[in-house]
Amino acid sequence: MRSWSRLSFLALLVLEELTLAEYVRTKKSTVAPVGAEVLTVGVIGDYGWTGWSPSPPHFCLEVLPELQAAGLVIPNEVLNDCDPGDISFINNATALQLDTSTYIGQVCAVKNCTAFVSVGDNFYDSGIDFTTGGIQRFQEAWVGMYSQGIFDTAPWYQCLGNHDIVKGQSGVDFQTKVAPIYDPRWNFGTQGLPYWTYDLMGKDWTATFVVVDSDCFLSSYLKNTSVYVNPYTEACYADRQTQINFLANTFAKSTATWKFLQLHHGYMSSATNETELAPLVEIVAQHNGVVLNGHDHCLGHYYSNNTNFILSGAAGYPQAGDCNYGIPLGPYAKFLGANPMSAANGFVTMDISKQFINVEYYLRDMQFEDGDLYPVPYDLHPSYSFQITQHAT
Ligand SMILES: *[C@@H]1O[C@H](CO)[C@@H](O)[C@H](O)[C@H]1NC(C)=O
Ligand SMILES: *[C@@H]1O[C@H](CO)[C@@H](O)[C@H](O)[C@H]1NC(C)=O
Ligand SMILES: *[C@@H]1O[C@H](CO)[C@@H](O)[C@H](O)[C@H]1NC(C)=O
Ligand SMILES: *[C@@H]1O[C@H](CO)[C@@H](O)[C@H](O)[C@H]1NC(C)=O
Numbered sequence: 001m002r003s004w005s006r007l008s009f010l011a012l013l014v015l016e017e018l019t020l021a022e023y024v025r026t027k028k029s030t031v032a033p034v035g036a037e038v039l040t041v042g043v044i045g046d047y048g049w050t051g052w053s054p055s056p057p058h059f060c061l062e063v064l065p066e067l068q069a070a071g072l073v074i075p076n077e078v079l080n081d082c083d084p085g086d087i088s089f090i091n092n093a094t095a096l097q098l099d100t101s102t103y104i105g106q107v108c109a110v111k112n113c114t115a116f117v118s119v120g121d122n123f124y125d126s127g128i129d130f131t132t133g134g135i136q137r138f139q140e141a142w143v144g145m146y147s148q149g150i151f152d153t154a155p156w157y158q159c160l161g162n163h164d165i166v167k168g169q170s171g172v173d174f175q176t177k178v179a180p181i182y183d184p185r186w187n188f189g190t191q192g193l194p195y196w197t198y199d200l201m202g203k204d205w206t207a208t209f210v211v212v213d214s215d216c217f218l219s220s221y222l223k224n225t226s227v228y229v230n231p232y233t234e235a236c237y238a239d240r241q242t243q244i245n246f247l248a249n250t251f252a253k254s255t256a257t258w259k260f261l262q263l264h265h266g267y268m269s270s271a272t273n274e275t276e277l278a279p280l281v282e283i284v285a286q287h288n289g290v291v292l293n294g295h296d297h298c299l300g301h302y303y304s305n306n307t308n309f310i311l312s313g314a315a316g317y318p319q320a321g322d323c324n325y326g327i328p329l330g331p332y333a334k335f336l337g338a339n340p341m342s343a344a345n346g347f348v349t350m351d352i353s354k355q356f357i358n359v360e361y362y363l364r365d366m367q368f369e370d371g372d373l374y375p376v377p378y379d380l381h382p383s384y385s386f387q388i389t390q391h392a393t
């Protein structure tokens, strides 16, 4: 009853953008505690598989090609939900997301993580929008999935990935406008925009995070053959200078000890270096900032252009190829959470203090009844860590 009336109220508000923005502003969201000497946050990405049901094989394999041959326009979300790779992953991916959420909960109980920083791909395969199906997916793949123990109270600072924008503006609207009201742990700013900023404040330090939608920077997403082309990506690609300016202005105004760019795609990668993100990375480099990204389904640490790139894309379906099977493609690759057979599930923690940021990579021992997909002798200890000591400027 209560949720129904809340949602119908929301439906009324969505009709009136300004009122909604004001409502979100006045609504109490859950945020990280202020004033800690050391604050631990989890960096998590590429997780939202649970509850995705692909179209039936008869449709994807037989009907769809016929429709295409007949020249019918196929909606991108329908095409994407027939992705043969993703369909073959779904059973394993759902189980791996669940096991990894439990693992993250265990590590975070020990480490006292007080917030999560998301790098996107929150809902496979085509995101969620403001429909009954979207609401059910939100409840199942996020609200219910991350609800036990430490997750009960920890806020998440959110970001969009490519899977989140397949449905275009309506998908963006759900995550930026509806989700923060549905669950106060879901933070996405107060403006209903896909880019936003927040500060974490410690006892004697501050960290400024700027979130952008990197989907808006990839020209390949505008091709008429891309499942990502839609009026949202077309408009935000044309307007990407707005996000560049937002990052530049926010970092310029901030006097924080640490500055982070939080986005989905990797400028540095072992699979595809997204070089079109260069205008953003230049700004980060100018301010001695740090880049947090996902997209590649593994954990990695890259160092290039005097900048640390922390890859955390392993909370769902890990893929060894995304970390080049553990083989560094150059000295920029400092750590890769993969081997020739598989990549590890896991996430990254950052213990933020005034003097340094302790960055730890937690790789899950992926034991299952028939074997171990990624043996880690003691997975409540980090498999890799490094420290950032150079303050932002
Ligand atoms: C966890 O960290 C927060 C923020 O630093 C702090 O307020 C809280 O007391 C800590 N809890 C435990 C159990 O250490
Ligand atoms: C699913 O996991 C099983 C082991 O549990 C493995 O044998 C199989 O290859 C996996 N399938 C995919 C598509 O990853
Ligand atoms: C996509 O664009 C190419 C080249 O611009 C064109 O030849 C093709 O007909 C277009 N396809 C569709 C489905 O619009
Ligand atoms: C990414 O860039 C680095 C450094 O320029 C290069 O060594 C590496 O081969 C590139 N990675 C890919 C996948 O092309």
Ligand SMILES: *[C@@H]1O[C@H](CO)[C@@H](O)[C@H](O)[C@H]1NC(C)=O
Binding pocket: 278, 279, 281, 282, 285, 304, 305
């Ligand atoms: C990073 O460094 C490379 C090699 O020096 C340079 O070509 C590239 O433009 C730099 N990228 C950024 C974003 O500054």
